Amino acid sequence: MASLQQSPAIKGAKVLMVGAGGIGCELLKTLALSGFEDIHIIDMDTIEVSNLNRQFLFRQKHVGQSKAKVARDAVLRFRPHISISSYHANVKDSNFNVDFFKQFNVVLNGLDNLDARRHVNRLCLAAEVPLVESGTTGFLGQVSVHVKGRTDCYECNPKPSPKTYPVCTITSTPSKFVHCIVWAKELLFAKLFGDKNQDNDLNVRSSDSTGSSEQAEDVFERKANESIEQYGRRIYDHVFGYNIEQALSNEETWKSRNKPRPIYSRDVISAELMQQNGNSDKAGSAGDPLSVSAMASLGLKNPQDLWSLKDNSRVFFEALKLFFGKREKEIGSLCFDKDDPLAVEFVTAAANIRAASFGIPLHSLFEAKGIAGNIVHAVATTNAIVAGLIVIEAIKVLQKDFDSYRMSYCLEHVTQKMLIMPVQPFEPNKSCCVCSETPLTLEIDTNHSKLRDFVEKIVKAKLSMTSPLIMHGSSLLYEVGDDLDDAMIANYSANLEKVLSSLPSPVTSGTMLTVEDLQQEFTCNINIKHREEFDEENEPDGMVLHGWTQVPTKPKDDDDKPPTGNGDSSKTSQTETVEAEAEVVVKINIEEIGASGNKRKAPDSRDISTDPPSNDVNEATAANHKKVHKIDDGDDEEELVMLDHWDIDTNKKQKLR
Ligand SMILES: Nc1ncnc2c1ncn2[C@@H]1O[C@H](COP(=O)(O)OP(=O)(O)OP(=O)(O)O)[C@@H](O)[C@H]1O
Numbered sequence: 001m002a003s004l005q006q007s008p009a010i011k012g013a014k015v016l017m018v019g020a021g022g023i024g025c026e027l028l029k030t031l032a033l034s035g036f037e038d039i040h041i042i043d044m045d046t047i048e049v050s051n052l053n054r055q056f057l058f059r060q061k062h063v064g065q066s067k068a069k070v071a072r073d074a075v076l077r078f079r080p081h082i083s084i085s086s087y088h089a090n091v092k093d094s095n096f097n098v099d100f101f102k103q104f105n106v107v108l109n110g111l112d113n114l115d116a117r118r119h120v121n122r123l124c125l126a127a128e129v130p131l132v133e134s135g136t137t138g139f140l141g142q143v144s145v146h147v148k149g150r151t152d153c154y155e156c157n158p159k160p161s162p163k164t165y166p167v168c169t170i171t172s173t174p175s176k177f178v179h180c181i182v183w184a185k186e187l188l189f190a191k192l193f194g195d196k197n198q199d200n201d202l203n204v205r206s207s208d209s210t211g212s213s214e215q216a217e218d219v220f221e222r223k224a225n226e227s228i229e230q231y232g233r234r235i236y237d238h239v240f241g242y243n244i245e246q247a248l249s250n251e252e253t254w255k256s257r258n259k260p261r262p263i264y265s266r267d268v269i270s271a272e273l274m275q276q277n278g279n280s281d282k283a284g285s286a287g288d289p290l291s292v293s294a295m296a297s298l299g300l301k302n303p304q305d306l307w308s309l310k311d312n313s314r315v316f317f318e319a320l321k322l323f324f325g326k327r328e329k330e331i332g333s334l335c336f337d338k339d340d341p342l343a344v345e346f347v348t349a350a351a352n353i354r355a356a357s358f359g360i361p362l363h364s365l366f367e368a369k370g371i372a373g374n375i376v377h378a379v380a381t382t383n384a385i386v387a388g389l390i391v392i393e394a395i396k397v398l399q400k401d402f403d404s405y406r407m408s409y410c411l412e413h414v415t416q417k418m419l420i421m422p423v424q425p426f427e428p429n430k431s432c433c434v435c436s437e438t439p440l441t442l443e444i445d446t447n448h449s450k451l452r453d454f455v456e457k458i459v460k461a462k463l464s465m466t467s468p469l470i471m472h473g474s475s476l477l478y479e480v481g482d483d484l485d486d487a488m489i490a491n492y493s494a495n496l497e498k499v500l501s502s503l504p505s506p507v508t509s510g511t512m513l514t515v516e517d518l519q520q521e522f523t524c525n526i527n528i529k530h531r532e533e534f535d536e537e538n539e540p541d542g543m544v545l546h547g548w549t550q551v552p553t554k555p556k557d558d559d560d561k562p563p564t565g566n567g568d569s570s571k572t573s574q575t576e577t578v579e580a581e582a583e584v585v586v587k588i589n590i591e592e593i594g595a596s597g598n599k600r601k602a603p604d605s606r607d608i609s610t611d612p613p614s615n616d617v618n619e620a621t622a623a624n625h626k627k628v629h630k631i632d633d634g635d636d637e638e639e640l641v642m643l644d645h646w647d648i649d650t651n652k653k654q655k656l657r
């Protein structure tokens with residue numbers, strides 16, 4: 001270490017760290033102790049109590065303060081002679097442009113989301129600064145080096161997309177606890193407490209036994225003069241009783257499935273118990289919404305206890321009562337938040353009651369919260385190992401030791417006698433639209449899709465552009481920027497509402513659009529192909545982008561039977577972001593690791609899934625579809641999306657277990 005600390009390459013290096021969270025805290029400490037003397041940190045967050053168990057540079061007294069600044073101050077206390085600059089800001093802010101990035105010798109990412117990682121990747125490519133990228137999920141971790149022209153870029157390889165479930169699995173035929181959680185948080189919670197105008201696939205048929213044509217929406221509206229107990233019972237009986245009876249009446253659905261059992265509140269909770277349910281005085285104060293808790297009110301203490309159907313029903317009623325009693329102002333604008341205790345209690349109870357109805361094992365609040373909040377518990381040691389690996393790669397980059405660059409994977413179980421698996425970096429993917437400027441193809445209905453749809457669903461959501469500019473030949477269709485005059489703003493706003501074929505410079509089949517992000521200095525050409533029909537379940541955007549390196553969303557659980565005519569699966573899949581942001585991808589084909597155990601031949605570009613074997617769009621897409629591996633979302637274990645070697649022929653799932 002002493003000799004390393006003296007190395008001019010390290011001492012003279014100017015390093016940018018993005019993210020001062022779990023990995024970032026470890027990284028800053030390791031950089032400082034390894035002899036780095038000029039470190040810059042960007043982090044947009046403030047410190048939360050939940051960070052303190054692993055982000056060891058922070059203490060209780062720092063809660064609410066800037067992570068970047070507190071991390072800087074903490075390290076300067078034991079390395080006072082070095083220079084650390086902190087920026088409490090979003091790395092996507094316009095002042096962190098290519099010129100800003102150019103001043104650094106290497107950039108080190110300790111981020112937690114795809115969008116920011118992509119953004120930094122593009123800036124590093126444009127500024128020609130090497131990037132060391134990292135990620136951890138529980139015991140799994142990964143570090144990779146990206147140097148323009150020598151290795152792949154961060155976006156050369158596909159990334160897993162959020163897990164989605166077919167609507168009818170969620171609304172009608174759940175078979176796993178996670179399906180009940182998605183139903184409880186994205187449908188029931190959203191329906192009762194969220195924005196009334198948003199799309200919601202909850203079965204909203206009237207519960208009116210007289211068969212009147214009561215409007216569906218009314219079922220979830222609290223009626224005038226209806227007590228909260230009456231309202232709660234009506235909702236309960238509607239969603240757990242009446243809706244299940246309705247579903248049962250479709251016999252086809254249950255030919256190959258276990259029939260659910262309708263549950264009515266009167267069978268679970270007596271009128272007397274309902275009256276005594278909960279002690280609101282103990283439930284927390286309306287002035288502090290996050291202190292309000294049905295568990296406290298009911299005297300339920302241990303979040304790891306498994307509640308009975310009766311207890312879940314009590315929590316359901318109590319949580320509903322507390323939302324209306326203590327948090328009424330928020331009703332209509334709430335979104336599920338894993339850090340909102342009352343929301344977690346309600347969702348746990350509702351999911352468990354639904355699970356009981358469908359014969360699915362019930363779960364504790366602790367477990368349900370983990371599933372609902374997509375929580376994979378962070379392991380401080382993994383962060384520390386990954387930080388060490390980042391510094392090792394950074395030093396190689398600074399010493400221009402190209403042949404020694406490695407991607408490293410932290411494994412959960414020893415594999416080939418190793419827990420940390422180093423492999424040679426990939427070569428650049430010649431079809432990568434980011435580093436190889438290969439054009440993309442977009443299938444879209446040019447007569448129905450508006451420019452706004454294209455901007456939101458493709459330019460922002462898929463291409464992660466922050467300040468896009470869209471051109472058709474020399475005609476500018478859309479632009480974002482601070483320096484636009486009123487006439488331009490009005491013109492672009494009008495364009496957003498026009499369908500593509502009616503734009504001033506019409507976009508039709510065969511058009512090539514150029515989309516550019518000025519901040520990222522990233523330009524991308526998109527060939528437009530007119531198409532009219534899209535599969536609502538598999539192509540919910542109503543447009544399909546080809547040649548882009550995101551793994552297509554796998555539309556169905558393998559073990560979910562096809563819907564058998566339940567009738568209400570007409571919309572998009574429910575998005576269940578079990579793996580959405582923690583996108584660690586383990587891409588090792590164990591067999592490819594040579595006898596020495598630490599080498600992997602850099603694959604030729606055909607090995608990389610995003611480099612399809614032919615230019616045929618459909619063939620490439622079909623191949624990509626074959627290569628999607630399923631998250632096995634078993635109810636009681638966390639597993640990871642495994643992208644193995646992406647070999648079209650072998651297409652096998654590898655579990656590191
Ligand atoms: N666009 C961005 N600009 C700057 N910092 C970012 C950006 N996106 C994410 N980060 C930072 O990256 C860090 C990631 O750290 P980590 O994964 O430990 O997340 P966390 O928010 O601290 O923890 P948790 O999500 O578990 O509560 C966070 O501190 C976050 O603020």
Ligand SMILES: [Zn+2]
Nearest residue numbers: 153156432435
């Ligand atoms: Zn690339």
